[in-house]
Amino acid sequence: MSAKTSNDELLIEAGRSDLHYWADLWRFRELLGFLAWRDIKVRYKQTVLGILWAVIQPAVQTVLLTFVFGKLAGMPSGPVPYVAVVLAGQIAWMLFSSAFTGVGNSLVSNTHLVGKVYFPRLIAPLSVLAIAVVDTLIVLAITLPLAPLAGIVPTWRWLLLPAFMLAALAVAFGAGLWICTLTVKYRDFRFITPFLLQVGMFITPVGFSTQFLPNWRDVLSLNPLTGVVEGFRWCLLGPQQELYVGSLVASLATSLALIVSGLWYFRRTERRFADLI
Amino acid sequence: MSTANDPVIRANGLAKRYQIGRAQPHDTLRDAFAHRMRHFWQRLRPKPADGSGSRSRTEDFWALQDVSFEVRRGEVVGIVGRNGAGKSTLLKVLSRITEPTRGSVAIRGRVASLLEVGTGFHPELTGRENIFLNGAVLGMPRAEIRRKFDEIVAFSEVERFLDTPVKRYSSGMYVRLAFSVAAHLQPDILIVDEVLAVGDLQFQRKCLGKMRDVTRTEGRTILFVSHQLSAIRQLTSRCLLLSQGRIEADGPTLEVLDRYVRAEEQPEITGSGRHASIREAGLVTEQGLRVTGLHGENRLWLEVVVETDGHPHSSLECFLTDLDGTRLGLYSPGHFTGWRLPPIAGRHRFRLPLSLPPLATGRFGIDVCTTDHGSGPDHYVPNAVLLDSSSLINFPAKWELRKEYAAGYFILDAGDPRPVSPSPA
Numbered sequence: 001m002s003a004k005t006s007n008d009e010l011l012i013e014a015g016r017s018d019l020h021y022w023a024d025l026w027r028f029r030e031l032l033g034f035l036a037w038r039d040i041k042v043r044y045k046q047t048v049l050g051i052l053w054a055v056i057q058p059a060v061q062t063v064l065l066t067f068v069f070g071k072l073a074g075m076p077s078g079p080v081p082y083v084a085v086v087l088a089g090q091i092a093w094m095l096f097s098s099a100f101t102g103v104g105n106s107l108v109s110n111t112h113l114v115g116k117v118y119f120p121r122l123i124a125p126l127s128v129l130a131i132a133v134v135d136t137l138i139v140l141a142i143t144l145p146l147a148p149l150a151g152i153v154p155t156w157r158w159l160l161l162p163a164f165m166l167a168a169l170a171v172a173f174g175a176g177l178w179i180c181t182l183t184v185k186y187r188d189f190r191f192i193t194p195f196l197l198q199v200g201m202f203i204t205p206v207g208f209s210t211q212f213l214p215n216w217r218d219v220l221s222l223n224p225l226t227g228v229v230e231g232f233r234w235c236l237l238g239p240q241q242e243l244y245v246g247s248l249v250a251s252l253a254t255s256l257a258l259i260v261s262g263l264w265y266f267r268r269t270e271r272r273f274a275d276l277i
Numbered sequence: 278m279s280t281a282n283d284p285v286i287r288a289n290g291l292a293k294r295y296q297i298g299r300a301q302p303h304d305t306l307r308d309a310f311a312h313r314m315r316h317f318w319q320r321l322r323p324k325p326a327d328g329s330g331s332r333s334r335t336e337d338f339w340a341l342q343d344v345s346f347e348v349r350r351g352e353v354v355g356i357v358g359r360n361g362a363g364k365s366t367l368l369k370v371l372s373r374i375t376e377p378t379r380g381s382v383a384i385r386g387r388v389a390s391l392l393e394v395g396t397g398f399h400p401e402l403t404g405r406e407n408i409f410l411n412g413a414v415l416g417m418p419r420a421e422i423r424r425k426f427d428e429i430v431a432f433s434e435v436e437r438f439l440d441t442p443v444k445r446y447s448s449g450m451y452v453r454l455a456f457s458v459a460a461h462l463q464p465d466i467l468i469v470d471e472v473l474a475v476g477d478l479q480f481q482r483k484c485l486g487k488m489r490d491v492t493r494t495e496g497r498t499i500l501f502v503s504h505q506l507s508a509i510r511q512l513t514s515r516c517l518l519l520s521q522g523r524i525e526a527d528g529p530t531l532e533v534l535d536r537y538v539r540a541e542e543q544p545e546i547t548g549s550g551r552h553a554s555i556r557e558a559g560l561v562t563e564q565g566l567r568v569t570g571l572h573g574e575n576r577l578w579l580e581v582v583v584e585t586d587g588h589p590h591s592s593l594e595c596f597l598t599d600l601d602g603t604r605l606g607l608y609s610p611g612h613f614t615g616w617r618l619p620p621i622a623g624r625h626r627f628r629l630p631l632s633l634p635p636l637a638t639g640r641f642g643i644d645v646c647t648t649d650h651g652s653g654p655d656h657y658v659p660n661a662v663l664l665d666s667s668s669l670i671n672f673p674a675k676w677e678l679r680k681e682y683a684a685g686y687f688i689l690d691a692g693d694p695r696p697v698s699p700s701p702a
Contacts, residue, residue, distance in 0.1 A: 010388075012373060013381040034413040038399055038406075045401045045442075116396040117414055118373040118388075186309065271376040274369065275295065 021267075025120045032123050035110075036130035039102075043131060054135040055142055062090045065207035076212045079240050084150045085233065087143060089206040092232035095136040096168045096225060097197050102128035103176025104193045108183050111277050121270050122263075125180050129169055136165065147236070157235045164231040167251060171224045174258025181266045184276050205229055211242055218246065224258075227251030283385070285466060285498050286348040286371065290380035293341040293366050293522075340366040342522040344380070350465075351496040355509035355530055357537050358519035364502045365470060367519065368392060371500065372468050386465025386498070389416050393470070395455030400444035404435055404454055407443050411458045425461045432487070433457035453480055460487045466498045467491075488512060506534055506665050507639055535568060538663065550656025552588035553618055553647035555581060558661040561628070579629040579662065581645055587622035590650040595629070598642045602659065605641070611648055618647070636666040 010020070044050040062083060069075045070082035077085045106124040107114060114121065140161075147154070183189040204225045210217045211230075220226045227247035234243040269276075341363045348354055356364050369375045371382060372390030397414035398407050408429055412422035422429075430436055433454045435446070443451055469488075485508060491497055503509050509516065509530060516533035518526035526533045546555055560568050561580045568577065585591055592611030596604045608629070610616035619625060642660035649655045 010384045011381055012370065012377065012384065014377050014379055030419050031413045031416075034410050038402065038410055041406065042399060042401045112393075113397055113414065115374065116392045117390065117416075119414075188307075274375040 021120060025122060028119050028123055031119055032127050035123065035127035039128060039131045040134055051138060054138045058087075058090050058094050058139055062087045065090065069207040073208075075208045077209065078211065080152060080237050081150045084147075084152060084237055085209050086207055088233045088236045089204075089209075089229045091136060091139055091143070091236075092164070092168055092229045093201065093204060093206045093225070094139070095132055095165060096172045096228065097200075098135055099129055099132035099169055099172035100176045100179075100197070101193055102131060103173055104179035104183060104189065106176075107180050107273065107277065108187075108190070114277050115274055121273055122266065125173065125177060125266075129173065132169070132172070133165070144236075152236070152238050155238060161232070161235045164228060164235055167231065167255065168225075168228045170255040170259060171228060171251065174255050174260075174262045177259070177262030177266050181262070181269050184269065184273055200225065209233060210244065210247070217244060221247035221250045224251040224254035283350055284347040285350050285385045286346075286500075287383045288347075288371075288380070289345050289382070291341050291344040291367070291370060291377050291382065292339060292379040293363075293370060293375070294378040295338045295340055297336050297338040339522050341370070341377070344519075344522070344524055346517060346524060346527055348498060348500065350498055352515060353499045353501065353513045355513035355516040355533075356500060356502045356519060357504075357506070357509060357516060357534065358525075362519040363522040364519055365392070366522075368468050368470050368500065368502060384466065387416070388466045388468065389462045389464035390468035391415070391459045391462075391470065392468070394452050394459070398443055398451070398455060401442055403442055404433075404439045404446070407454065408458055411455065415459060415462055416464070417458075417462060421463070429457045429461050432460060432483075449480070456480070456484055460484060460491075463495075464497070466500070468500045470502045471504060485511060505639075506538070510534060510665070534665070538665065546658050546661055548656060548658070549584075550647050550649075552649055552655055553583055553585040553591040554656045555645050555647060555658045555661060556584050556624065557582035557626075558643070558645050558658065560631070560662060560664065577631040579631050579643065579645075580626065581629065582624055582626050583618060583647060584624050585618050585620075585622060585647075587620050588649065589617065589620040591618040591655065592616060592648050592650055593618070593627070593629075594646050594648050594654070596644040596646075598644055598660070599639070602642075604644075609648075611650055617650070640665050 044053060047053060049056070065086045066083045069086070070077065075082070103125040106128045107121065110124050113119070114124075144154075144158075179189050179193055200223075203220070203223050205213075205220060206229060209230070210220050210226065213220070221244065227244070227249070228251055230241075230244055230247055231251075234241045344363075344367065356367065358364050366375070368390065369392070370377050371384070372388060372392065374390075374392075395407075395411060397411050399410060402410060408426065409419070409422055413419065430439060433450075433456075435450050435454050438446065438450060443454070446454070488499070488501075489512060491499075499512070501509065501512060513530050515528065516526075516530040516537075517524055518533050518537045526536050546558060548554070558579065558581045561578050562568055563578070579595065581593065583593070592609075593616075594611065595608045597606040597608075598604050641664045643662040643664060644657065644659045645661040646657040647655040
C-alpha cells in the first residue's frame with residue numbers, strides 16, 4: 001500500500017475541494033467498519049437486559065399504539081390483526097428514528113476523533129447506520145417467526161424488505177446529514193432532533209394504515225416516511241396490502257434531494273469541522 | 278524512482294487564522310439570530326465615519342504566518358517553541374485535521390499523526406479491542422495490526438489485563454498500551470505531538486529508544502514536537518523554532534535549541550540583595566561563548582556578574598537543583614575556602630569552573646546567591662541558569678569530589694571564582 005501511495009503527492013491548500021476525497025473514503029473503509037463495530041459492542045455494555053432493550057422499546061410502543069388507534073379510535077386493519085399493522089410500522093419507524101438520531105449526533109459524539117486525527121468525516125455518519133440496522137434485524141428475527149400466529153404467512157415479498165430498509169436509511173441519512181453538520185456549529189440541533197421525531201411520529205402512519213384513509217393519502221405522502229412505512233407493511237403483512245406508488249415516489253425523490261443537498265452542505269463545511277467543533 | 282534527498286514535505290507560506298474574542302461567534306442559533314438582527318439594524322443606519330460601532334467583536338489571531346520549510350526523506354525534525362507559538366496548529370495542518378487559511382503543503386507518502394496518546398480509545402472496550410480500534414484510527418490496516426498484535430502487547434507490558442475494559446486500567450497502563458500501538462505504526466511520515474510527557478520515566482525511556490530505532494533503521498521521516506528538550510536533542514538532528522506563528526530558526530538542533538533556550542527560556546534575574554546582588558548569570562565555554570546545555574563542550578564555566586557595595590563579608594554560593602527545586606549539590610567557596618567578594622563597590626564579573634558529574638537526561642537549574650557571611654543568603658536567585666543535559670552525550674567525566682551535600686555531591690570545581698575583569702560600575 002505504502003509503496004504505491006509513496007509517490008503520490010498530496011497537496012494541502014486552502015479551499016481545495018479534495019479530489020481524493022471519495023478515494024480516501026474507500027481507503028478508510030476499515031475504519032468505518034471499526035467504528036460501527038465499536039458502537040455496536042459498546043451499546044449494551046453494562047446493562048442487565050442487554051440486547052433485550054432493542055426489543056422492549058418497540059414492543060411497548062406497539063402495545064400503546066395498538067390500544068390508542070385500534071381500540072380507542074377503532075381504526076380498521078383489514079384481514080390482519082391490528083397489532084401486526086402497528087408492529088410493521090413500528091419497525092420501519094424505529095429503523096428510521098434510530099438512524100436519524102445517530103447520524104445527527106455522529107460528529108459531536110466523535111469530537112475527540114475529529115480534533116485529533118484525519119479521516120474523511122463522512123465516515124462518522126455512515127458508521128452509525130450499522131447500529132440501527134442491527135437493532136432492526138434483532139427485532140425482525142424475533143417477530144418474523146411469530147408472524148404465523150397472527151395468520152400472516154411468509155411470501156416472496158419478504159425478500160424485498162431490504163430494499164425498503166435501504167429507503168428508510170436513505171431518508172434518515174439525508175436528513176441526519178443536515179442535522180449533523182448544523183450541530184457542529186449550532187448545538188441547538190441536539191434539542192431539535194427529539195422534537196422533530198416526536199412530531200414525525202404523529203404525521204407518519206405508524207399507528208394506522210393509509211390504505212383505509214384514501215382522502216388523506218396524498219397529503220400524508222408528502223412525508224417521505226409514509227412510503228417507507230407503507231412499504232414495510234406491503235412486504236410483511238401479506239397480499240391484501242396495497243402499495244401506493246405515489247407515496248413511494250415522493251419518498252425516494254425526497255430522500256435523494258436530502259442526501260444530495262446534505263452531502264453538499266456537509267462537504268462544504270467539513271474542512272472547518274475541527275475548528276468549529 | 279525517488280532518491281533519499283527528495284523533499285517529502287514542502288510547506289509554502291502556510292498561514293492559519295483563528296477568530297478569537299468570540300471564538301465560535303454563533304454557538305447557538307439564538308446568537309446567530311441576534312447577530313443577524315444587529316447586522317440588519319446597522320445596515321439601516323448610516324455608518325459612523327470612523328468605523329466605530331462596527332459589528333465585529335471578533336479579533337483575528339494568526340496561529341501560523343508565512344511558514345515555509347522542506348523536510349527530506351528520513352529526516353527527523355524537532356519543533357520547539359513556547360506554548361501558543363503555533364506548534365500544534367502546524368501539526369494539525371500537516372495531518373489534515375484543519376485547513377490552512379493560506380499557503381500550501383505538498384506531502385509525499387503515508388502520514389500518521391500522533392497528536393494525543395490513545396486517540397479513539399473507548400473506555401468500555403477491552404485492551405485487546407482497543408488495540409484494533411486505535412490501530413484503525415491511526416490508519417493501520419487490520420492485517421497489519423493482526424500481524425503485529427503480539428509485539429504490541431509485549432511492548433505494552435499489559436498482557437494480564439488484555440481482556441479488561443480499559444476504563445479499569447491505571448493511567449500508566451492506559452498510556453503504555455496506547456503508545457505501544459502508536460510505536461508500531463509504519464507510515465512514511467510520522468507526526469508526533471508532545472506525547473512522551475505522559476507515562477512513567479522507565480516507559481518514556483523505552484519509547485524514546487523505540488523511536489530512535491525506528492528512525493535509524495527504517496529511515497522514516499519524523500516531525501516531533503516536545504517541550505522536553507533532552508528528547509528533542511536525542512532524537513533530532515534538525516529543529517524548527519516557532520515563535521508567534523512564524524519560523525524563527527531552522528537549523529541544526531543544537532544551535533536552534535541554544536537559541537531557543539536563550540531567547541525564550543532563560544529566566545530574568547530580578548531583585549537585589551542588601552550588600553551584593555546578582556546581575557547576570559550564564560554558562561559559557563572556554564572561549565566565552567554562551568551555551569545552555571551540556572552537549573560535548575569540553576569545559577563549561579558559570580559566569581556571574583555581581584554588584585556589590587563593598588561589604589567585606591560577601592561571598593557567592595550555588596546550588597544545582599532539579600526543576601522541582603530539590604537541591605542536588607552545593608558549591609560554596611565562602612564555606613570551602615573562605616573566599617570573599619572583593620571589598621570594592623561596583624560590578625564584578627567572575628567565572629567559576631564547572632565540572633559536573635554525568636547528569637541524567639533532563640533539565641536542571643543552578644540557583645545562584647550572594648551570601649553575607651555570618652547572616653546567611655543575601656540575594657538568592659532560584660534557577661538563575663537553566664541547564665539541559667543529555668545523558669547520551671559523553672562529556673569528559675572529570676570532576677572532583679570534595680564534600681558530600683544532601684543526597685548528591687557538590688558540583689563545582691575547587692577553584693575559587695576568578696575575576697574576568699572588574700568592569701566599571
